[in-house]
Structure formats: C-alpha cells, structure tokens
Amino acid sequence: MTVKAVQFNVNGRDEAVMARPIETLLSVLRDGLGLTSVKSGCAQGGCGACSVLVDGELRLACITPAEDVAGSEILTLEGLNETNSMAAIQESFVANYAAQCGFCTPGMLVAVTALMESNPKPSRDEIMEALSGNICRCTSYLPIVDAVESAAGELSGQGDD
Amino acid sequence: MAEYLQPETIAEAAGMIAEHGGELAIMAGGTRAMQFLVPYMPYIMGLRRLGLERVEKSDGEWSLGAAATLTQIQKEVPIAALRDAARQIGAVAIQNVATIGGNLFSHAPYGDAATVLLALDARVSIADGGGERSLSLGDFYADGVDSGALVTGIQFAEPKGEAVYLKCGRKRFNATTVITVAVHVEMDGGNVRAARIALGGASPHPMRCTAAEQALGGGALDAAVIEKAAAAASAASAPASDATASEWYRRRMVGVYVQKALSQLA
Numbered sequence: 001m002t003v004k005a006v007q008f009n010v011n012g013r014d015e016a017v018m019a020r021p022i023e024t025l026l027s028v029l030r031d032g033l034g035l036t037s038v039k040s041g042c043a044q045g046g047c048g049a050c051s052v053l054v055d056g057e058l059r060l061a062c063i064t065p066a067e068d069v070a071g072s073e074i075l076t077l078e079g080l081n082e083t084n085s086m087a088a089i090q091e092s093f094v095a096n097y098a099a100q101c102g103f104c105t106p107g108m109l110v111a112v113t114a115l116m117e118s119n120p121k122p123s124r125d126e127i128m129e130a131l132s133g134n135i136c137r138c139t140s141y142l143p144i145v146d147a148v149e150s151a152a153g154e155l156s157g158q159g160d161d
Numbered sequence: 162m163a164e165y166l167q168p169e170t171i172a173e174a175a176g177m178i179a180e181h182g183g184e185l186a187i188m189a190g191g192t193r194a195m196q197f198l199v200p201y202m203p204y205i206m207g208l209r210r211l212g213l214e215r216v217e218k219s220d221g222e223w224s225l226g227a228a229a230t231l232t233q234i235q236k237e238v239p240i241a242a243l244r245d246a247a248r249q250i251g252a253v254a255i256q257n258v259a260t261i262g263g264n265l266f267s268h269a270p271y272g273d274a275a276t277v278l279l280a281l282d283a284r285v286s287i288a289d290g291g292g293e294r295s296l297s298l299g300d301f302y303a304d305g306v307d308s309g310a311l312v313t314g315i316q317f318a319e320p321k322g323e324a325v326y327l328k329c330g331r332k333r334f335n336a337t338t339v340i341t342v343a344v345h346v347e348m349d350g351g352n353v354r355a356a357r358i359a360l361g362g363a364s365p366h367p368m369r370c371t372a373a374e375q376a377l378g379g380g381a382l383d384a385a386v387i388e389k390a391a392a393a394a395s396a397a398s399a400p401a402s403d404a405t406a407s408e409w410y411r412r413r414m415v416g417v418y419v420q421k422a423l424s425q426l427a
Contacts, residue, residue, distance in 0.1 A: 021165040022199050044196035051254060057232075058254045063195040065165065066211060114253065132334035133252025 006070045009036070011079025013018075019066040026050045026061035029076060035104035037077035050133030051107040051114075052076050058114040060133075077106040079100070080113055085155050092151035095143070100138035108134050112148050121156045124149060163205045163382075166427050170211070171288050173315065177206055178309045179290060187311060189228050189263035193271070202221050213262070215315060218392040225315045227262025227286075231274070234261055242324035242343055246277045248330050252335040262312045265301070268366065273341045275302070275367035277326045279359035280343035283317040322347030322355070325422045329414045331405065338362050339406040342394075342418040346382065346426045357391065363398035363415050372397045373419060382427040391420040 007016045010033060017032045017104065023069045026043075029035045029052070038144045041049030043062045050061040053075040089112055092098070108131060115122055115130035122130065127148045128141075166185075168174040185204040188194035200204055207272060213228035216237040223238065225233055231247040235256070238244065251259060264274040265285065275298065283298045289310040296304075298315075304311075324345040330336025341361035347354045358373045373394035377386055395416035402408040 020162055022163055022195075024195070045192050045251075045255060048252070048254065057257050059257060059268060063191050064206070064258070065191065065195075067165065068207070090236045099267075109252070123426045130253060133254050 003084065004048070004067060006066050008070055009073045011075060017066070022065045022067075023067045024062055025052070025059075025064040025069060025074070028066040029061055029074070035078050036077045039103055039106060041103070041107075045148045046135070047104070048111060048131075049104055049135065050108040051110040053103075053110060053114060055079075056117065075089060075113075077109055086113070088155055089148070089151040092154070096143045096147035096150060097127075098125075098139060098143040098147035104134055104136045104138075106130075108136070108144060114150075116152060117154070121152050122148070127152075163202050164201055164362050166204055166206045167210050168206065171293075171311070174206065174208075174311055175288055175290065177204075177267050180313065182316075183308065189260040190230065190258035191254050191391075192251065193257045193263070194269055203394040208260075208262075218319070221319045223317050223319065227284060227312045227314050229261045230296050231256040231259045231261065231264070240281075240320060240324065242345075243279070244272070244324035244330070245326045246274050246341070246343070247337070248406050249330075249334075261315060265298075265312060265315075267286075269362040271338070272367060273328065273338055273361050276319065276341040276359045276361035277324070277343040278315060279367055279369050280319060280324055280326075280357045282345075282357060283315050285312055286314040286316065287311065288313050290384040297377065299369055315352065320345055323426050324410075325425050327422050329418050337405045340398075340400065340411050340414050340418060341367075342415065342421045342422050344419070344426065346377075346423070348382070353379055353382055358394060358419065360394060360398060360415055360419075362411060363403060364393075370394045370397050371417075375398040377423075382423065384424075384427075387420055387423045387427060390423060394419040 003018050006019045017028050029038045041047035045060045045063040052061045054069050055131035056073050111134050127145050166177050177317045185200040186198040189208045192223050201383050208228045213226040215226040216229050217224045234247040254402035284295045286295045287300045287310045306366045326343045328341045329339040343359045345357045356374045356377045358370045361367045373390040376390040376393040398412045398415045400408050
C-alpha cells in the first residue's frame, strides 16, 4: 500500500499532493490544501456539500478518488470567488436570505455555477432540478431558488423587476 | 484502506478478479462502492482505464459501454424512455459519474435504469474466466452472475414501437423510488402487435411482467384492456415495505403507473 503523488490544477494553480490509495478528493482538497469551502456533510454522495467542478463538470469530492482526477482542472468555491458572476450570485443569496447556517452554501454556489454554465437563464423547475442534490436543513429551499432566479435574471441582462 | 487496482485490458481485469477473488470489489462510478465497499474490501478494482465508456449504434443495434455515465446516456441516446430514467437517478453530480453498468447492480430504490432496459429487451455482455458471453437482462437478474464476472456492456435493438418510462417518487427531482414502470408497445394498425412491460421496485430486482403483457392481448389498446393489464401487474408484484413506502402502497402504484404509461400510448 503506497502513498502516491497526484498532480492537478486547483483554482488555477498546479498542485502536487500525496494521496493514500482511494483517498477522496474531499480529503485532499480540504485537509491537504486547506480549501475549507469543500464541506464534509454526509460523506456518501447524498448531500452536495462537497460539490466541486472537475474539468467543468459537477462532482462530489467525497466519493471521488483523488487519483481518478489526476491531470484535471478542479475549481472549488475559493476559485470561483474570483469571478464577477459569482459576486452577483452571492449578493443575490444575501438579498434573498438564501443562507442561514451557511454550511450548504458553498456546494449550492458550485452547483449553481455548473447550471448557469449550460443554462444561463434557467426556469424555476430547472433550478430545482439542478439543486436537487444539494441538501439544506435551514431555508426550506425557496429563498435559494429565488436567489438563483434573480441572479440569473440580472446576469443575463434581463432583470425580473 | 484498500489497494486500488486499475487494469487497462479486460484480460488484466479478469486476472485480478481471479487472483483476489472475494477480497476484490469492482468499482465503476463509485457512487455506491465508495461508501459501501471501499471501507471494507482489501482490493478495489476501478474500471476507468478499460475504455468501456463508448455509446454506439450500428445496424439498428445500440451498444452501451458498461462505464458510460448516466449523463452521457442522456446526451448520446435519443430514446426518451431511457433518457427519462437516467435523468431521475440521483441528481446531476451523481449522474455525471454513475454508470449504466454499475446501475444494474444497484438494488431498489437506485437501480431504475434496468426497468427501461428490460422493456427494451436488452442483453448484457459479461467477461469472466471463460471469456466473453452475453445473456438477456431478464436472465441476468433471474439467474444472477458469478461474483467473478465483469459486466462490459449492454446491447439492445433500436425500439420498433414506442416506449414510456414513469417513476413514482415522493418528490419531483432526485426522489427515492417508490416504484418504476417501463412499457414498450409495438402497434399494427390499431392492434397491439407486441408489448413488453417491466417493473422496478415491485420485487427484489427489476422484472418483466409477462402477466400484464399477456393481459394486453392482440387487440386494440383501449381503456378496458389497459385496466386488465394494470390489475395483472399489480397482482404480479411482490414489493417490499420500507421507509419510503409500504408494500400495499407500492402494489397500488404499480397498477396506477402501468395504467398511466399504457394510456400515453393508446
């Protein structure tokens, strides 16, 4: 049983980390690289708190072996924070009271990013489907859907008001 | 912590299975294996380097690589019933990694792809010690396969008739399955020429429901005949009770959803 060096690009930086066999991407990102936006919620692929983008595709870091994504480009919320559109989405989350305890919020924001990449002006149904893998125990979800709808409206230049 | 083996050929994979036997678990997308097998098994064999992701159609025959993801199926297979099934298993992040081959081994309430594949009369390709062979998906479930067998792909003919897939869940998206129904009906003029009806969550594994198929007979697909088929499907079900739904409710929903599905084709 050997520890392996795994290389990938995280949030625009090339990184090399040591990973045990089948060590999860969650463990490597959070404990190894200190990217604490990637949360360990259920740790079994059921809650979405560890959502990240791997080569632009939404993945759950808790059920992804780190070595399976060697050579990939990984984006966590820390990396997405740099974009203007993320600022607009975050402001909309605040304005719509879409976060209470905030634990699920990073995963929600990553899933919203994946949605808007393929569908810049999603319907409420499409938002609910896209976020159906992200569990929130505080908000009853409706403020989150409102926030995404309003941010999408603003970002696509057609405000809802 | 398990050792992670990543074979690059089927022969190499078969060798690893033969060498490690019951100490080895096969992992495709990892959506189940990462939580249920990785913590307990000494050897995990990943399928990512085997090149089993291809989705192809030639001479009217679809061939899905066992490691094709549910997202890939939605994009690459323009058969609405199969797409609907793939789209309702877990949420996007799960569909991005969960595989069509792996889904065959996911028991209810996760293994819903098989319901449609049974209605499409699919076959399963398997590699084991004796080489590669193929068997019907019905036999795959009825007889089981050796734990040393590796599913390499799924094949079915382009549907001749129309197929409908419906899922009964307790919410609209990413729902735990109560039951699933898939029907494929080929009409000849106004008469039923051939029908396949499959149920998920109605028995320990997805099943074809020949009693309901026979109840359709060879005449018109009218309300009375649909009612008979729905009742036959309900009677043939032997579902489980769990936290999602009771046995009674599941059996009722089998009838309701068989009726809904067939009514869409009438």
